[in-house]
Amino acid sequence: MNKFCFVIHPLSLEDVARYEPGAKGKGDAIMRKIMEWMPPWTVAHVTGVRAPDGREIEGWFVCAPLLPEQMIEFRREQVYERILAAIQLGVDLGAQVAGLGAFTAVVGDGGVTINERSPIPVTTGNSLTIGAGVDSFFRGAHEMGIDPVDATAVVVGATGSIGGACVRLIAPKVKHVILVARNETRLQKFHERTAAEVPCETSYTTDISAAVRRARLVLTATSSTNDVIEPEDLQTGAVVCELSLPHDVSRRVAKERPDVLVTEGGNMTVPGTPRFERFRERGSDFDLNLPPRTALACMSETMVLALEGRFEPYTLGRGIDLPKVIEMNAMARRCGFSLADMRAFDAAITPERIAEIRSAAEARRRAGAVV
Ligand SMILES: NC(=O)c1ccc[n+]([C@@H]2O[C@H](COP(=O)([O-])OP(=O)(O)OC[C@H]3O[C@@H](n4cnc5c(N)ncnc54)[C@H](OP(=O)(O)O)[C@@H]3O)[C@@H](O)[C@H]2O)c1
Structure with missing residues (x-):
């Protein structure tokens, strides 16, 4: 079975507690401070993503624990290191392609440097x-x-x-x-x-x-x-x-x-019976803050690349190739993804x-x- 990982990060302090229940009740200043040194961790195990022809993949959401403003304010190298360490967690679990979520795809040159330094191909999911x-x-x-x-x-x-x-x-x-x-x-x-x-x-x-x-x-x-x-x-x-x-x-x-x-x-509807199970608290589901069977389009692009066995840095940087957007849309449809409600x-x-x-x-x- 082909495997992927996708780098996520908290978009707000409320998000931190959603990602790591142990953070609930901690003050804002302390949470920001903890995130300055906190190592990445594997948040969820993704199973059940299945194309209509039966092809199935497995994956992991790995967290680079930095807020959007920290991604902008911190030294570029410090942020890259954190993102690459998150990708490494996916690689250790067998991921063959990595996607970059939210600001991990925005910081610096939009994934180009991260892809150069990553052991597996990286996509921003922007197509x-x-x-x-x-x-x-x-x-x-x-x-x-x-x-x-x-x-x-x-x-x-x-x-x-x-x-x-x-x-x-x-x-x-x-x-x-x-x-x-x-x-x-x-x-x-x-x-x-x-x-x-x-x-x-x-x-x-x-x-x-x-x-x-x-x-x-x-x-x-x-x-x-x-x-x-x-x-x-x-x-x-x-x-x-x-x-x-x-x-x-x-x-x-x-x-x-x-x-x-x-x-x-x-937002996209994911084919099959997708489950985002918490990696450490097995048996409980990771809340993506979206309806069931729904994922962000950038996550979905990473899943499509895994389903299609296209282990390549599909979308990177700021100059997007429109034919690739059209090709990715067609691949996503073929794999059973559709626009979410x-x-x-x-x-x-x-x-x-x-x-x-x-x-x-x-x-x-x-x-x-x-x-
Ligand atoms: N929903 C999803 O699945 C999904 C997937 C991927 C990315 N995203 C999100 O999409 C957004 C854009 O990503 P991107 O990769 O296109 O980023 P990007 O290449 O860095 O482009 C950001 C654009 O926003 C402009 N900008 C920044 N701050 C602004 C402000 N205060 N007012 C007006 N314009 C401003 C920038 O130009 P100036 O700096 O000149 O203002 C630039 O044109 C990010 O929030 C990212 O997290 C969502």
Whole structure:
């Protein structure tokens, strides 16, 4: 049976206790301090991932215990060492390919150096994240009755590995796409190249708020550790497809904007009878904070590579190859993976919920909302 490992890390202090129940009740400062030296550990044993033709794999979630802000603040080498030590745990258990979760794929050069130093091939999982994200983005537009051809879209984090590819995949289907990031020089260069390649109108800005105010459709994929999308900026009946981990969309949007559809774009349904069993506390399940049979798209890409026996560094760095995104989408479908049901703010988005969002948007328009 082919084997994989996937590097996870806590996205917040609450996450630390979910990963390591022994951390419950400890103060924030002490938890941060402990994580400065804490070695990686194996969190979960993954079984039951089975393609429709019967191919099955086995894997492990290994934890590099650093928070997103620590991944950014700590010395690059210190972070690489921690990630490589986590991969080594997977290698010792027999993993043949490794995936990088959340900020372990963002730090430094987006997996290139880690892959060079790793004994097994490494992928960021971004190809499938991009494919799933773009599908979720257009599913959201459809559910809200928005015809993309007439709509302005904004991609926040447009110069990133995920955002850049999403821009190129979204652009042929919308009227106008606005590119947003913080580094203006990089953004301007990326815009120059992209504008020449894509068929729709394009523009760019570093002003997130102004860009979001102009768009019905929003895709966000930044490496920010703070909220980026605020309720005051969203158009009536807007769609926000969220790919970032930790999330970019302020929790206030859930409370203050019942007329807006927010959807996590990077979740996949896993084929077979997947189980994520805690490695040390055998018999109990590891809570991924997702519904049963659901995994992140980046995890799913690593599983697909294991199922297909493609032990190669499939997705690395910031310049994503669009044909590989298309190939990975096709491989994932062949292996039985599909886009997970819509979800946001820890809850499912049912058809009834969509109807409520649409009628809240109608009511807001009738009440004279300007946008
Ligand atoms: N759901 C999933 O399965 C999944 C899978 C993989 C990754 N992810 C998540 O996706 C996100 C993006 O990953 P990536 O690999 O594309 O990262 P990346 O290559 O580092 O790109 C990050 C982008 O965000 C921009 N950015 C950072 N902070 C910003 C801010 N405060 N405001 C506006 N733009 C900002 C960056 O440009 P500037 O620095 O110029 O602003 C850049 O364009 C991360 O949160 C990652 O954890 C999710």
